[in-house]
Amino acid sequence: MPIITYREALNQALREEMSRDDRVYLMGEEVGVYNGAYKVSKGLLEEFGENRVVDSPIAELGFAGIGVGSAMAGLRPVIEFMTWNFALLAIDQVVNSAAKMLYMSGGQFNVPIVFRGPNGAALQLGAQHSQAFESWLAHIPGIKVLSPGTPYDAKGLLKSAIRDDNPVVVLEGEMLYNTKGEVPDHEYLIPLGKADRKREGGDCSIITSGKMALVAMQVADQLAKEDIHVDVIDLLTIRPMDVEAIYESVRKTNRAVVLEEGWEICGIGAQVVDFIQRECFDDLDAPVIRVHQADVPMPYAKNLEKIAKPDAAKTIAAVKQVMYRS
């Protein structure tokens, strides 16, 4: 199977879907002539022309709104935000227009739009450019939220997102674009709302998604050497969440660690813990522990940034804690 980067996998997904359906178009800052801030749209302008690969002004609210309007009128826009930090300027279009239109029009207008771009911290970009917005977005009924961690998942999920008839948010990762993985030659789709078991084990569940899925796999491989076998559940879709996959895993292992990139308070992990305590109460042999970013704006200083981020060591400590092995 060919090994390609996450960036190339997204590029393939865009190319395949734009070739398959001429209603699909890409719009955002620098997506055309510059080939995308992270080169995800490389070669697409050349291939599909200016009508379908549109360089926008630096005006997030404006081009997000144009996207929503064009989706209501029958097109299938893919809106690229240079990062989700900048998408805060467009949040009204995402939350109030895209997410609400089907409901408030009594089912008359669906909005088949994809908002995508890098999410979460990279390295030393400062507090304003190092934020993970999963829980902000997943809070909103009316949008689906995807968080792929591998090239395979990124391609399969983005293709499904573009074919979905309602708004979908895809959270990519600046640190993920260069990562590599196997992606098949043939076409495939990954269904929305289904988790993927990335490692199989009977001792402890780690429930996670996105960039943190890579950390979880690293943790599982390391702990296997100590004869601790971790079940890694990569949610892939954060909303709607595949709760059955979580329940099945926790009922098997009797203990869980929830690993996420963002902050603790009202984070995704809080929701996962809520699901677990409601449905798996009698299966738990230990409190569920969360691993997350420190509750501070992301520090710029390299040493402090490292301490603030969730990582493999913190996750291993959490697993040992729920296994009463610490």
Place this chain on the structure above:
Amino acid sequence: MATKVFMEALSPTMEEGRLVKWNKPEGAAVKSGDVLAEVETDKAVMELVARGDGVLRKQMIAEGVTAPVGSVVGVIAGADEDISALLSAAPAAPAAAAAPVAAPAASPAAPAAPAGPIASSAAPAASGPVRSSPLARRLAKESGVNLAAVAGSGPGGRVIKRDVEAAAAGGASAISRPLSAISGADFTDEPLTQIRKTIAKRLAESIGPIPTFYLTAEFDMTRAVEMRAQAAALGDDFKVSVNDIVLKAVATALAAHPEVNAHWLGDKIRYFNRVHLGMAVATNDGLIVPVIFDADRKGLRDISMESRDLAKKARERKLTPDQYTGSTFSVSNLGMMQIDQFTAIINPPECGILAIGALEDTPVVVDGAIAVRKRMRVTMSCDHRVIDGAVGARFLQTLRRMLENPLMLVF
């Protein structure tokens, strides 16, 4: 800033501790490192030291009370600091613990008691609901285990899955049936000490899930006894006991038979290259097994001195945790109490223990004629999950050769 005084885990296996004595009264100035109290753990009486400077403002439990590891037993703070929040957050200190309650008739010298029946102040120490994980509760219900009878190994004594499974496997589910009323004059109630609780828990773990078999052999100890007498004639420096010779021989034989010098660890067997010999010592409180480390590399004199020292410390309850943990094999000797032969219970995760009987003049056939010889019976308890019959027998053969030809111990 106020510092909470916690019941600390003062031994590797401690789950709760009994506060024997407060060394500092309320209001006393304390510095970090000062000994605040003496605490009886499951094995010994240890010191609980201050972790902060200030004044011992509050003793939250009375002397004699048992508290789980991790619970707050006192508060150190500034003399004028407001500690009311800390006090109200902590559970009320249980009533003074039951010191051995002698029945009135048995203690005529007792000062006049207040009128009326003596109110039993024996509110169960640290009572309250059993802490347990939801899974442990479900498993206990399914397997009919009485949760209250299970000692929890989780934080703060929380009963977790493995505890319930161990209890279910060991059939330790206590069927609680109240005793019919018996006149209080007929008995004396003694609350369980930590060491008794530990013995019960450990031995129940042992006799239940460990498939044990026993090998008995009778050794001719005539030469060993002669050797001991000859050595003693050389002067006090050379005086050792027969038991010391047995310990030395067992250690040497174990070094030659690592297949019985092992721990059963559930999913694996750990064979030791070093011999750390546990020696069971009877104390007034119960059994404890201090360890002679690297016993196979030590000479008879060292073993003799060390075993005497450890036995003394054990009886005085002065052993530190590192002196009674880590044994790889154990020996129990009841010979001095005229027991001919007995079986000892394996101390898990060890896989074997040797029970030594009394030395006795016995008529035996030697070279076709009846002769009186010094004979001694030993019985080895073997965990069959690790030691097969022939394996244990080979170890005993080696031990027999050494004890019957004690000159071998020199080499």
